[in-house]
Amino acid sequence: MKQHAARHRAPIRPLAGIALLALLAGCAGSSSIVRVPSENQNSRVSIVVIHFTVIDFDTSLRVLTEPSSRPVSSHYLIPEPNDSSYDEARLRVYELVPEERRAWHAGLSYWRGKTGLNDQSIGIELVNTPSCHSVPAAPEPEAGVPAAGSEATPDPDEPEEVCFFPDFAESQIVLLTDLLGDILERHPDIKPTHIVAHSDIAPDRKVDPGPRFPWERLYDLGYGAWFDEETVLRYWRQFLDTPLPLANVQAALNTWGYDIEATGEMNRQTRDVLRAFQMHFRPFEVTHEATPITVAILFALIEKYYPDELAPLLVVEPQPADDPVEERIEEPPEEEQPPEEASEGLAAEPAGTGE
Numbered sequence: 001m002k003q004h005a006a007r008h009r010a011p012i013r014p015l016a017g018i019a020l021l022a023l024l025a026g027c028a029g030s031s032s033i034v035r036v037p038s039e040n041q042n043s044r045v046s047i048v049v050i051h052f053t054v055i056d057f058d059t060s061l062r063v064l065t066e067p068s069s070r071p072v073s074s075h076y077l078i079p080e081p082n083d084s085s086y087d088e089a090r091l092r093v094y095e096l097v098p099e100e101r102r103a104w105h106a107g108l109s110y111w112r113g114k115t116g117l118n119d120q121s122i123g124i125e126l127v128n129t130p131s132c133h134s135v136p137a138a139p140e141p142e143a144g145v146p147a148a149g150s151e152a153t154p155d156p157d158e159p160e161e162v163c164f165f166p167d168f169a170e171s172q173i174v175l176l177t178d179l180l181g182d183i184l185e186r187h188p189d190i191k192p193t194h195i196v197a198h199s200d201i202a203p204d205r206k207v208d209p210g211p212r213f214p215w216e217r218l219y220d221l222g223y224g225a226w227f228d229e230e231t232v233l234r235y236w237r238q239f240l241d242t243p244l245p246l247a248n249v250q251a252a253l254n255t256w257g258y259d260i261e262a263t264g265e266m267n268r269q270t271r272d273v274l275r276a277f278q279m280h281f282r283p284f285e286v287t288h289e290a291t292p293i294t295v296a297i298l299f300a301l302i303e304k305y306y307p308d309e310l311a312p313l314l315v316v317e318p319q320p321a322d323d324p325v326e327e328r329i330e331e332p333p334e335e336e337q338p339p340e341e342a343s344e345g346l347a348a349e350p351a352g353t354g355e
Contacts, residue, residue: 043187045099047114047121047194048180049106049201052128052208053077058085060127064096073097074105074123078176081169083127091171093179099186109201110259111194117201122183126172130210132163165210173214180223193257193305195224196280203258203276204269211283227281227300235296245316246270249290252298252313253277255306266290 053060057079064073077094079086097103105123106116114120184190197213198206219226247264254260258273271288278286281297302310 042189044120045122045183045187046189046191047111047117047196047201048183048190049117049121049123049196049198050176050209050213051105051123051125051198052130052210052213053125054129054208055127056080056085056129057083057127060125061094064125071104073103074125075099075103076122076124076179078124078126078172078179080127080129081171086127091175093175099183106198107202108205111196111201112257122187124176124179126168126176126209128166128168128209130163130165132161134161163207163210165212167212168209168214173217177218177221177223180218184223191305192219192223192225196257197276199276199279200257203272207275207279211279211286213283215280215283225301225305227297228304231300231303232293232296235299236293239292239295243292244295244314246290248313248316249295249298252295252302255302255309255313256298 051074055063057077060077064077073096075095075097077096079088079091079094081091099122102118103123104118105125106118106121109115109117111117180195195218198208199210215224216226218224245264246266247262250260250262250264250270253270253273254262256277258276260269260273263270270290274290274294275286275288277298278288278294281301282294285291285293287294299310299313302313
């Protein structure tokens with residue numbers, strides 16, 4: 001029996017020796033790295049983007065987690081109560097992508113000079129199901145018969161679609177604010193102005209989370225940016241008396257964060273940005289126009305959060321004056337002189353020969 005036991009234990013000794021050597025080698029490798037935490041660092045995450053899903057929880061979960069031809073994802077998904085596809089007894093936050101990883105939620109995006117915001121943001125999807133309906137297209141004219149009004153330019157004030165936005169459930173907002181509190185503890189460099197809507201960072205193609213999202217309520221709970229009413233009233237009275245040129249408004253919208261050029265023209269880009277700004281800060285009056293109250297809110301926000309950048313935005317550049325019409329005195333025509341030969345080297349070139 002002793003010989004049998006000895007034969008059984010003999011093969012174990014080399015394996016134990018190998019394991020011990022591997023352990024020692026691992027310790028030796030790790031001990032060659034000296035970690036000295038630098039004070040010169042911060043979190044890669046500087047923005048939180050709020051979305052709505054448009055679809056129910058079950059479909060959202062599949063779309064955000066399973067491979068597809070157009071893959072999308074977010075860091076978190078918050079269900080909606082009374083959703084028949086959600087069968088849990090209580091609402092819970094679903095983590096789909098770790099915060100240190102890059103989720104694919106922002107797409108082509110811009111905020112305060114930064115682009116490609118997937119690299120530096122956390123995306124939060126809330127289940128919410130608005131519905132949009134396109135304006136019916138005009139019937140095709142018969143061959144050879146021009147359509148009535150076919151020469152006219154499309155009216156930019158005419159809506160391209162009509163949308164209905166449901167409210168967000170109180171239980172969702174409670175989960176969201178708890179989640180935001182945890183996120184800000186992990187990433188304290190996220191500024192109030194950098195908790196934004198998807199429509200803020202992509203105003204030309206996105207409207208989520210829509211005009212029903214309670215941004216003011218979120219601010220009251222300690223998250224995000226909001227204006228002070230007294231400051232808004234001061235600017236409102238000022239701009240009623242002396243409206244700012246549109247170029248100043250466009251420059252202010254860019255200062256706040258939007259991707260917009262100060263052209264001085266009411267173009268599609270400007271209307272899209274104004275819609276996004278109004279859905280965030282004036283949700284019951286989404287006009288796509290630079291109304292005095294909209295501009296007042298914009299400047300009140302800049303004064304509160306970016307005071308050092310305010311003064312140049314209020315400077316109105318002088319408009320070029322039209323050349324005065326000089327009084328012209330008709331003089332008697334000169335006597336016709338015989339044509340002279342052009343001097344060599346000064347003859348005029350034929351039209352069209354220049355570059």
